[in-house]
Amino acid sequence: MKRMExxxxxxxxYGYRRIWALLRREGxxxxxxxxxxxxxxxxxxVPPRQKKRRRLGSSENGCRRHVATHRNHVWSYDFVMDxxxxxxxxxxxxxxxxxxxxxxxxxxxxxxKAEDVVDLLAYLFRVHGEPEFxxxxxxxEFIANAVRGWLRSAGVKTLYIEPGSPWQxxxxxxxxxxxxxxxxxxxxFTSLExxxxxxxxxxxxxLHERPHSSLGYLTPVEFAAQQGLLVASAxxxxxxxxxxxxxxxxxxxxxxxxxx
Numbered sequence: 001m002k003r004m005e006x007x008x009x010x011x012x013x014y015g016y017r018r019i020w021a022l023l024r025r026e027g028x029x030x031x032x033x034x035x036x037x038x039x040x041x042x043x044x045x046v047p048p049r050q051k052k053r054r055r056l057g058s059s060e061n062g063c064r065r066h067v068a069t070h071r072n073h074v075w076s077y078d079f080v081m082d083x084x085x086x087x088x089x090x091x092x093x094x095x096x097x098x099x100x101x102x103x104x105x106x107x108x109x110x111x112x113k114a115e116d117v118v119d120l121l122a123y124l125f126r127v128h129g130e131p132e133f134x135x136x137x138x139x140x141e142f143i144a145n146a147v148r149g150w151l152r153s154a155g156v157k158t159l160y161i162e163p164g165s166p167w168q169x170x171x172x173x174x175x176x177x178x179x180x181x182x183x184x185x186x187x188x189f190t191s192l193e194x195x196x197x198x199x200x201x202x203x204x205x206x207l208h209e210r211p212h213s214s215l216g217y218l219t220p221v222e223f224a225a226q227q228g229l230l231v232a233s234a235x236x237x238x239x240x241x242x243x244x245x246x247x248x249x250x251x252x253x254x255x256x257x258x259x260x
Contacts, residue, residue, distance in 0.1 A: 001038050008044050013181050015046045021211035068098035076135040076172040084189045098171040102220040103203050108196045114144035135159040
């Protein structure tokens with residue numbers, strides 16, 4: 001029970017099922033019903049949040065009409081806003097693979113222009129390959145000629161959702177909701193640099209440690225590995241290509257050590 005309470009304190013927005021998944025990952029051989037019983041006995045709970053139903057909508061570009069079926073099929077993105085303690089704006093742009101739920105990047109700046117979106121996507125295409133589609137809203141950054149023209153030249157199709165219909169971009173909305181709930185609403189950021197470090201730390205935690213309910217409580221990296229996407233055999237006896245997520249923790253640790 002002690003370890004369960006420690007995990008619940010560390011992750012206050014996790015319910016008993018996700019805590020159970022974390023305990024099993026740590027080597028605890030305990031079934032879910034026992035964790036549920038201990039959870040109630042300890043008086044732990046996640047405050048309920050009522051979610052209103054929304055209609056499906058008529059857009060053919062929505063996530064329920066155009067579903068991702070494999071890695072790099074559909075990526076999605078949308079802005080998240082916050083501020084540092086001095087009241088200055090923070091603008092963030094997570095980019096998520098809808099099939100594996102991998103957040104490939106979270107760009108954090110004071111302002112993000114169309115050129116910044118193009119630079120970020122160009123980098124991600126080099127690292128992960130090009131998606132077939134990118135789903136987003138129709139905000140000015142995403143319909144700007146610089147972004148639209150560049151995506152067209154890269155051979156990537158766009159799925160713009162209907163105005164005022166965020167549920168049609170549900171995977172991006174879901175990630176952003178967890179991102180806000182588990183990090184942004186809990187931290188008072190003192191500077192842009194601190195925000196960038198903490199956001200990257202959260203992204204790597206989401207990839208490597210956070211059990212994802214829609215992936216059967218696997219992490220995105222574990223799900224990618226299960227799908228045979230983490231390490232692929234190369235032809236002619238060449239060394240196997242290693243998925244960049246495998247080495248991210250070491251790279252991040254080096255970055256933090258350098259900054260400190």
